[in-house]
Amino acid sequence: MxxxxxxxxxxxxxxxxxxxxxxxxxxxxxxxxxxxxxxxxxxxxxxxxxxxxxxxxxxxxxxxxxxxxxxxxxxxxxxxxxxxxxxxxxxxxxxxxxxLHQDASIDALKYAFFTFKNIDYQQEGVYCNIPEFYDEGIYFFSVEEDCFWRSLEDFGSQSKATKFKAHKVVPTSLSKIYEAGYLDFVVGVKEFSLGREGLVGVDVIEF
Known part of the structure; x- marks a missing residue:
């Protein structure tokens, strides 16, 4: 248990x-x-x-x-x-x-993202924000494919995917996920380290 x-x-x-x-x-x-x-x-x-x-x-x-x-x-x-x-x-x-909140003096290159899973495409993604867009929007990112989608419903559809570098995304906060009505879709939290190859999974907790 x-x-x-x-x-x-x-x-x-x-x-x-x-x-x-x-x-x-x-x-x-x-x-x-x-x-x-x-x-x-x-x-x-x-x-x-x-x-x-x-x-x-x-x-x-x-x-x-x-x-x-x-x-x-x-x-x-x-x-x-x-x-x-x-x-x-x-x-x-x-x-x-x-x-969730790493002390930068300890490890500035670790990030914890809340995860979701698209049942239709059997694909896991993370909730993220993209600072260079200068908006408050939540984006849905696939670390494996280096792509993001603008809606949860479209996640996994290759025709609606946008290629993007993983090192340019940051985790969406729990409060923002809740306010946007996405909490019910959260399946866990995954910790990544940021390296030359982008985000690399370190540890995961499934809810």
Whole structure:
């Protein structure tokens, strides 16, 4: 079984040697709305701001909570705070991480793109923006073919493809994907490194 968690890296996460704060749903607190949970302190807070002020919530040991879904996070206006996506395989005990917001001082040549799949063409693509176009449009890019499409419906159709270099595209943010109504088509997140050959897949988390 695979568990997926979405985390926010608060300002003190390195000091705690932590991956960050988990976005969770705990029915006993916050009226069922998303709150944050800190593994190291084994504590809940109603919001990121409350956690940073050490305003923790006392809950019973019997309280059950679960990881918030990507849809719930977006619906509650927290999409811009998702820094890390982590999976944990309960059988193999393996963890995997993809960092959405890379610290440029650590690795400026890694990018995490949300992925989608066109069922008709059985082809996977990534949501991207193209800075040199000077617009806010979302484009649909195939890393394998170095092509982009202007609509999700057309993705995979060679007659509507435009050749383009992969190093000129950047990831579309989660908030923009949600606002444009494309969240339902997201199937995962893929981390790429930028090299001489363009974007090269490094790691992937499938939802």
């Amino acid at each position: 695979k568990k997926i968690n979405f985390l926010y890296q608060d300002s003190a996460h390195l000091e705690r040697q932590s991956d960050g704060l988990n976005f969770v749903i705990a029915p006993e607190i916050n009226g069922g709305a998303i709150c944050v949970y800190c593994n190291e302190y084994d504590s809940f807070a109603l919001s990121i701001a409350d956690f940073e002020k050490n305003n923790f919530v006392v809950v019973s040991r019997s309280n059950k909570f679960r990881a918030a879904t990507l849809e719930e996070i977006c619906q509650q206006g927290l999409s811009t705070f998702v820094d890390v996506i982590r999976t944990y395989d309960t059988q193999s005990k393996q963890e995997k991480y993809v960092y």
